[in-house]
Amino acid sequence: MKFKEAISLRIYELCDLYNYIPNRLAELSATPPTTLRALLSNKVENPSTLIIFRICKTFNIEVKEFFNSDLFKLENIDD
Numbered sequence: 001m002k003f004k005e006a007i008s009l010r011i012y013e014l015c016d017l018y019n020y021i022p023n024r025l026a027e028l029s030a031t032p033p034t035t036l037r038a039l040l041s042n043k044v045e046n047p048s049t050l051i052i053f054r055i056c057k058t059f060n061i062e063v064k065e066f067f068n069s070d071l072f073k074l075e076n077i078d079d
Contacts, residue, residue, distance in 0.1 A: 002078055006071040007047050008040050013069070014059050029058040 001009075015025055026036040031054055038044050039051065056063050070076065 001071075001076060002042070004039075004042050004044060004047065006069075006077060007052070008042055010066060010069055010071055011040060011055060013071075014055070014061075014066075018059055020058075025055065025058060029054040031055070 011022075011025070014020075015022060020028075022036055022040055023033055025031070026033040029036075029051075031051055035044075035051065039047055052066060053063060056066050059066075
């Protein structure tokens, strides 16, 4: 899987875990809904670290916790 796909899947996992729908996450993280939709539909090649930070802040998790998932193991990511 591509890195951008892992990012998208991780955001969906966290939304499920915290009972957020993507529009609510966009609102609470001060991320434009169109930006979040593009990220979740894998249209963003290189997700902004600021967006990831805002998402983590909204979920009240550390950035390292965001990436602490099997989705991000090197053997699971393609270039």
